[in-house]
Amino acid sequence: MSKTKNQNKQEPSIGRQIVTFLKANKGKPYSRKELSAALGVKKQNYNQFREALNQLVRSGKVMRVKGGRYTVAAALKTIRGTLQMTRKGFGFVTDERTEEEIFISASNLNTALNNDLVEVQLFAVSRGRNKEGKITRVLARGQTSFVGTYHRSEYYGFVVPDDPKVYRDFYIPEAKAGGAQHGQKVVVALEKWDSSQLNPEGRIVEILGFPDEPGVDVSSVAKSYGLPLSFPRAVEKEAARARLEITPEEISRRLDLRDWVVFTIDPEDAKDFDDAVSLQKLDNGNWQLGVHIADVSHFVPEGSLLDKEAFQRGTSVYLVDRVIPMLPEHISNELCSLKPHEDRFTFSCIMELTPEGELVDYTIRESIIHSKRRYNYQEAQAIIDDPTSQDEFAPILRQMRDLSRVLRRRRMNMGSIDFDTPEVKFRLDERGKPVEIIPRERLETHEMIEEFMLMANQTVTRHIQRLAEQRRMRTFPFIYRVHEKPSRDKLENFRNFLRALGYKVNIKKNISPADFQAILQQLEGSPDAILIKEVALRTMMKAVYSQNNIGHFGLAFEYYTHFTSPIRRYPDLVVHRLLKEYQQPVRAKRLRALKKELKRICERSSERERIAVDAERESVRIKQVEWIAEHVGEEFTGLISGVTSFGIFVEITPELIEGLVRMEDLTDDFYILDEKTYTITGRESGRSYRLGDPVRIRVARVDLEKKQVDFLLLGKAEASAGVVQKVKQSE
Known part of the structure; x- marks a missing residue:
């Protein structure tokens, strides 16, 4: 004692x-x-x-x-930020004030999880380029429910999360298992996690089913990203009360375009049609292009339950086997859908364009249309291509094609950067299993409608600026779709990469879209064109929504917004409301309130868009992995899509499935990585493989649970038209 x-x-x-x-x-x-x-x-x-x-x-x-x-x-500086985990078990916290990334090792995570808002104490000494620190407090959970697989023992269970960035299993007391069976996919709610020495404790709140049951895999993706699979009852009831009431008073305040030749062109399987087009030749030789967009804001008032739900969702999400809509079906597929041979309320952007595609006049008004026809892209393309077609609107379709070519050429001359974006779709059996992966066709009719929408989005943004100038204001509070130019660091890396390949290219610090486009065109015919295009894409920033108009670098537009898809994108719905509100003088107090509100909308919409893109990509990946699992041992051709110290990634075509050739499986030589040229080279043979090289592979292993695919490298392949690269660009 x-x-x-x-x-x-x-x-x-x-x-x-x-x-x-x-x-x-x-x-x-x-x-x-x-x-x-x-x-x-x-x-x-x-x-x-x-x-x-x-x-x-x-x-x-x-x-x-x-x-x-x-x-x-006490000597250590404290910062706040959001934790972003990696698959390797460590993470980074971005300082809210400086946007500097702080490295957090696995031993210093405390009880923080991916996307949590945390407090970090910085270490006095750090190794490596990043500052380092330790999470001392979780300020707010970024996520409180998780999807995973339930494993049951005699007295308790645990859930293994699907997301590899969630690095701890959840302990589930028997009383909180909710009747889940061993091996089922479940949703677990985090209830308690007080010590990093213990596992987080959770309660199972929803049972999704066994992994091989139809739809469970994609439902798991939706739940893991917090995507709602149904609407609250109160929202559905509010939607059901909405009516399309075409009264004389309503018609009198709108442009009545019901006698115009207006039609829609959409995907074959589309359920909602939110844009229609028209084209007429004017007596002065100019074109009158009409883009008529569903007037969703007429049915979804600001502050309503429908509006609040749409704000929360931000966007419709297109998963492999379903659409998770932003608005209830009664609104999106009925009242607002521009169905053929039915009167519908629209917001029209009617533009007068010279034969060279220059905008000389426009009208933006609430309107009413009566669509004369519903085309799908393939049908419209077939009519355009067939000179003997007897379709009554064939001449208009061909005129639209001709005008779209002019607009596209004009846009490219301005410096707009064009990246191919190959995509795939799936044919599923009755159990939701992929039986075929089909490349999505990219038709000229797709480009045609795209050009018209781009033109309308530009015109609307210029209109807002003109209104502000007329009222002697610098600008109105507004939602812009902006795309920042590449950072200096990324441009420097791109320049060094080109030099390593032997290309002497002048990349200006204050690079313009036209400069960037010229570089790509200069190297278009080179043997490294595919590789250069891939690396060029990686230098690009992501497009976002913002109140600050910095222009759209990729499109080379000074003014740009999203106006044309209010059924599926919340910013477009808000833009419609702003267009209506700004038709009349607006008080300063209201403008101040709008500025504050639009900041919140831009941030939320950008965040929801990122989530939607990630969820859509993961649902595609699940079906791709399911498909390739049936082809283990078979050979494919693909392109090297990534080069790392642990192996090379290869994307097979045309299925666009990416797999890893591990370094340990390259047994013919000892390969050395050159990060600057994205190349691995055999020390003895001198044989090299570089980003963009066409290769032959054999499918070696597939892990359905981890969604991982391993390939064995068979050698280089001849480049062919069938070998395409996967590149992505956000509009």
């Missing part, structure tokens, strides 16, 4: 000495040995010193930093 009392008296004294010494040395980190020597700790007291130091670490007064060194916690 006497020993314990003496120890209790000694520890606080040693602890105070440690803290005082570290504070006096301004937070400089010391090893345990250095500390004990500096404090003159005798050999017989070393165990007491060590225990006191450990107690200080547990209490948070002293921090253990890299290299097993210690520093006083």
Whole structure:
């Protein structure tokens, strides 16, 4: 007993000495040995010193930093930010103030999970390029429910999360299993996680089913991204009360275009038609192009339950086997859908264009149309291509094609950057299993409608600017679709990459879209064109929604917004409301309120778009992996899509399935990575493989649960038209 009392008296004294010494040395980190020597700790007291130091670490007064060194916690700077985990078990926190990335090792995550808002204490000393720190507090959970597979033992269960970035399994007490069976996909709610020494505790709140049951795989994707599979009852009821009431009063305040030749061109399987087009030749030789968009804002008032739900969702999400709509079906597929031979309320952007595609006049008004026809893209293309077609609107379709070519050529001359975007679709059996992967056709009719929508989106944005100038204002609060030019670092990397390949290209610091396009055109015919295009794409920033108009670099547009898809995109719906509101003078107080509200809408919409893209991509990946699992041992041709220290990624065509050729499976030589040229080279043979090279592979292994595909490299392949690359660009 006497020993314990003496120890209790000694520890606080040693602890105070440690803290005082570290504070006096301004937070400089010391090893345990250095500390004990500096404090003159005798050999017989070393165990007491060590225990006191450990107690200080547990209490948070002293921090253990890299290299097993210690520093006083008060000397460390604290920052806030959101944790972004990697698949390897460590993460990064982006400082809210400086946007600097802080490295967080697996041992310093505390009880934080991916996307949590956290508090981080920075270490005094860091190794590597990034600052390092330790998460000391979780300020807000970024996610409270997770999808995974339930595993049951005799007295308890646990859920293994689907998301590899969620690095801990969830402990499920028997009473909180909710009747789940071993092996089922479930949704687990995080209930408690107080110590990183223990696993988080959860409760199963929803059972999705066994993985091989129809639709469970895609439902799991939806749930893991927080995508709602149904609408709240109150929202459905509000939608059901909406009516299309075409009264004389309503017609009188709209442009009545019901006698115009207006029609829609959409995908074959489309359920909602939110844009229609018209084209007439004017007496002065100019074109009158009409883009008529469903007037969704007429049925979804600001602040309504429908509006709040649409804001939360942000966008419709197109998964492989279903659409998760932004608005209930009664609104999207009935009242607002521009069905043929039915009157519908629209918002029309009617543009007068010269034969050279220059905009000389426009009208933007609420309108009413009566669509004369519903085409799909394939049908319209067939009519355009067939000179003997007897379709009554064939001449208009061909005129539309001709005008779209003019607009596209004009856009390219301005410096718009064009990237191919191959995509795939699936033919599923009755159980939802993929039986065929089909490349999506990219027809000229797709480009035609795209050009018309781009023109309308530009015109609407210019209209807002003109209104502001007429009222002697710099601008109105508005939602712009912006695309920042590449960062200096990315441009420098691109320049170095081209130099490593032997190309001398002048890349200006203040690069313009036309400059960037000229570089790609200059290298178009080179043997490295595919590779260069892929790396060029990687230098691009992501397009987002913003109140600050910085233009759209990729499209080379000074003014751009999203106006043409209010059924499926919330920013478009808000743009419609703003167009209506700005027709009349707006009070300064209202403008201030709008500015604040639009900031929130831009941030939310950009976030929801990123989530939708990720969810759509993952649903495609699931079906691709399911398909390739039936082809293990078979050979395919593809392109090298990534080169890393642990292997090369190959994307097979035309299925666009990416798999990994692991370094350990390259047994013919010892390969060395050159990061600058995205190349691996055999040390003995000199054989090299580079990003963009066509190769032959054999499917070696497929892990359905992890969605991983392993290939064996058979050698280089001849480049052919059938070998395409997968590139992505956000409009």
